[in-house]
Amino acid sequence: MIKNYIKTAFRSLYKNKGFTAINILGLALGLLSCLLIVLYVVDELSFDRYNTNHDRIFRVNEDLKLGDNKVDYAVAMPPLAKTMKVEYPYVVEATRIKAAGTTHVKKGDLTVVENRIAFADASIFSVFTLPMISGDPKTALKDPNTVVLTETTARKYFNTTDAVGKTIIFNDKENFKVTGVIKDVPKQSHFNFDFFVSLESFPDSRSNEWLRSDYNTYVLLKDKKYAKQLEASFPAFLQKFSGAQMQSELHMSYDQFEKSGSYFRMNLTPLDDIHLRSARNGELGPNSTVQYVYIFSAIAIFILLIACVNFMNLSTARSANRAREVGVRKVLGSSRNNLIFQFLAESLLVTLIATVIASFSAAALLPLFNQLAGKEIVLTAQTVIWLVPSLLAIVLVVGALAGSYPAFFLSAFQPIAVLKGKLSNGFKSSFLRSFLVVFQFSVSILLIIGTLVIYNQLNFIQTKNLGYNRNQVLVVQNAFELGNQASIFKQELADLPGVKATTMTGFLPTSGWKNTRIFFKDASLNQKESMFPQTWDVDADWIPTLDMKMAQGRNFNKDIATDSSAVIINEAAARFLGFNDNAVNKELYQSLGGKTELANTKLYHVVGVVKDFHFNSLREKIEPVVLKLGQNNGALSIRLSANNLPQLISQIKAKWSSLSPGLQINYSFMDQDFDTIYKSEQRVGEIFVIFTTLAIVIACLGLFGLAAYAAEQRTKEIGIRKVLGADVTSIVSMLSKDFVKLVVLALVIAAPLAWYLMNKWLQDFAYRIHIQWWVIAAAGIGALLIAIVTISFQSIKAALANPVNSLKDQ
Incomplete structure (x- = not known):
């Protein structure tokens, strides 16, 4: 039929x-x-679910409000992970991860610029499911100067996964012993690193500061039901462990700080929600929505x-x-x-x-x-x-x-x-x-x-005036590796025909670098009139190289000695402080940490206001920025003429090679870096x-x-x-x-x-x-x-x- x-x-x-x-x-x-x-x-929905205990893993976040400044962090304090494990019986394990940035990795004659490197606690393998091919997951990252490689990375450098006991060199100076090889981190992960370096190699990881945020911190709970209980206990936890430092530095208790209209809080993000529902400062990688x-x-x-x-x-x-x-x-x-x-x-x-x-x-x-x-x-x-x-x-x-x-x-x-x-x-x-x-x-x-x-x-987005000109700017991402020769490299490039301007700093609108500091409007150090801006060290060539415009005052001048204590702020900062059209010659006091008193501040004078420029996604409003005249060799940006670019790039490479034979130059164009933000x-x-x-x-x-x-x-x-x-x-x-x-x-x-x-x-x-x-x-x-x-x-x-x-x- x-x-x-x-x-x-x-x-x-x-x-x-x-x-x-x-x-x-x-x-x-x-x-x-x-x-x-x-x-x-x-x-998209499967991100991080490869972890056996994905429903019991949570990231600890920090939310900070100081005056009218609000910042949501995906990172937390250095001592938080070990303290939580001691304080909470239902915290089975806690671990920290910190992205290391661009690094030159050398093995024999092979030198590669790597940017998927992270510092991690030894407990990372107890929290996340990262199967070990060789090595002991319990001890692999226990000692300083040890590193665990992914399977693909081990084959890349040693042509085998049997790499335990072998050595690689970071930045031509530090030897790291391979103590483990793991399977490649799945693509459906909110972090994707090829190298996991022991945090014991990083002295700052042992800091006991409770008013700093540096490490992505994760906890594994006995049961996910404890998450609400854990979050409810955070105010008392912060009062207990950060209260003394807050009293010393801000002259107020945790409760007084909260009652003043500011706050310092912690909360949890389930691991399963990070990829699609988290867009905080300090994420380990770009998330979706x-x-x-x-x-x-x-x-x-x-x-x-x-x-x-x-x-x-x-x-x-x-x-x-x-x-x-x-x-x-x-x-x-x-x-x-x-x-x-x-x-x-x-x-x-x-x-x-x-x-x-x-x-x-x-x-x-x-x-x-x-x-x-x-x-x-x-x-x-x-x-x-x-x-x-x-x-x-x-x-x-x-x-x-x-x-x-x-x-x-x-x-x-x-x-x-x-x-x-x-x-x-x-x-x-x-x-x-x-x-x-x-x-x-x-x-x-x-x-x-x-x-x-x-x-x-x-x-x-593509045609909006961003406040800077991203076209025809070549960025040497690893200029810092030249060390003391970085300034020589900058000067030699400035003398090349076809190079219009150069600036040396890692703080660029497209770099994603963030650095926040506390500034007070006047000598009263009134917290309600404080500002928590992006604070960038730049040189006198930064504004002209990026083709920015001044709204008030002047640019830095390296020949003026007093400019060492001068700052340039953006229009957003001027509005925030109420300076409006008369910001030039105003005073700003930067907190140097410790107690909130004049002895722990540095006085700066505003010499100019630069027109607002975008350095985040256009999803976010422009934040206040303070530019300081200082040295930062993070990257070298070069504004080029449009004529004969291939030949000009070849000359730049030749100058690099003459100063650092065997060291690979790592560069990109700023307009391409901008495009990746909106990819x-x-x-x-x-x-x-x-x-x-x-x-x-x-x-x-x-x-x-x-x-x-x-x-x-x-x-x-x-x-x-x-x-x-x-x-x-x-x-x-x-x-x-x-x-x-x-x-x-x-x-x-x-x-x-x-x-x-x-x-x-x-x-x-x-x-x-x-x-x-x-x-x-x-x-x-x-x-x-x-x-x-x-x-x-x-x-x-x-x-x-x-x-x-x-x-x-x-």
Whole structure:
């Protein structure tokens, strides 16, 4: 019986191969889009879940408010981890991680610039699941100058994972003994390091300061239920351990500090939430946002719904043509159940074919999608275990829904009435199909508006005046490795033709370096008039090299001796302090730590105000910045002329090699560094465009099929109108106007919803566009044009047909 249903289904589908092809193509495209997005979403949601105890691991954060300054940190105090393990019986283990930054690693003749290096406590292997290939996880990082490598890194330097006992050199001066080799850290991790260096190698790790934040600190609890209890105990914990230092340095107790309007607090972030729900200062790597998971999940659902609606629409449209077939089958003895199974078999068969095509296409396109999304998704056996049942469920649900209308409604007709052509008005009604077309185009227009808004916001980011000129600036990231020769290198480059300016400091708008210090507005050292700005050491060439503009006063001058105690502030700092248009010559007192008294401060005079410049994502407001004239060899930035860049870069490399033979130069361009800050937004925009295009194509396939059906149903009418003198334009207009009305209705529904949703998305940006009326208009006109072009093909075809043939057929 089943074999017969399948054979009959194939025969019926082949007979209507045009509609079958549209159905399969539309459904396959929808399922393909849905599959790729689902893989993306699952990958995002799987971050850090490779850890056996992921639900019991929490990161300890710090929140600081000093006056009107608020900073949320992902890092905590040096002694916190060991103290928490002693104080709380339900803290099974605690560990710290600190990113080490760019380092030259040498083994024999091989020297490589590495930037995925971290300091870590020996307990890291007790908290995180980092399987050890060789070495003892309990003692691997117990001693100073020891390092654990990942499997890939061990092979890179030693051509084997049997590297325990061997030595590598950091920065040409420090020998580190390899004490362990672990499997590569999974890509779905909020940190991704290749080297784990013992924190015992870092003297600062043994500091007992409780008013400093330097280390990403994690705790493993006996049970996740203790998390709320732990958070509730933090005020008393901070009072106990930081109170004495607070009293000494700020002359107030912890309670007095809180009552003054400031606060110093701790809280927990579950490990599972770090990647998608954390954007604090001091993160170990760039995180994503759960908002994108919601957006893409919605797109996947919408596209699948559009594809299913297409399928249902075309299935119901063709049902009327099969009413006579139903009558004949019933006369020949088919029961209603037989007919129901027959129609469902056809629907399930189409869905199955589309699902198979979509599955193989997804597998083939996955590498391209990975490149686009910046992912490394791999179809593993574990993926197949949940994916195959999900696909089978989709086949059953979509097939059953799309086949339900013809199956249950057609099979209910009385054969005599059907054969006489007496169909009920309810059956002939096109309300359902009209509703589904409106739904399809409402979703498509919503996605078009979303795409236009995202594109315009990204364009705004790319073209916004950032307060500095990022073009034609080459940044030597490891200039600090030249040591005392760094200043010589800077001077030699300044003498090269084609080099306009140079500046030596690691504090750049694109570097991500942060350094906060406390400044007081005047000698009263009033905490309520304090500021907690970014405090950067720069040289006198910094502002001209970055092509910044002064709002007040002057730039630093190295020939003026008093500039050693001078500062330049940005406009945000001037506003914060209430200096406004008269900031020059104002005094600022920097806290040097210890007790809050004049003896522990340094006096600075403001000599200028630089125009605000962006050094964070445009999601964040510009913070106050204080620039100090000082030495920092972190990086060398070089403003180049546009002429003959390759030759100029070669000369820079030659100068480097002459000063440091064998040491590799590590450089990038500032505009590229800027682009990496917004890479996730750019990827989201590109993905949005692709899937919006697919949604429109799927909707148009359905509209194309419905237009063909409408033209077929009105063949006799068209023939009569042509005989009576109607021209092609009037016939095309007649066939198109009903569909155009539906698209206009879809625009009316989609526009306010899209405006609301995209405004919600834009709220995440401190600097953003405003949605203009033309965006809505462009989306509406675009949808109308797409619909008209789609419909016109079938309409013109019907209008050009010979009326004699159409009337003869009828």
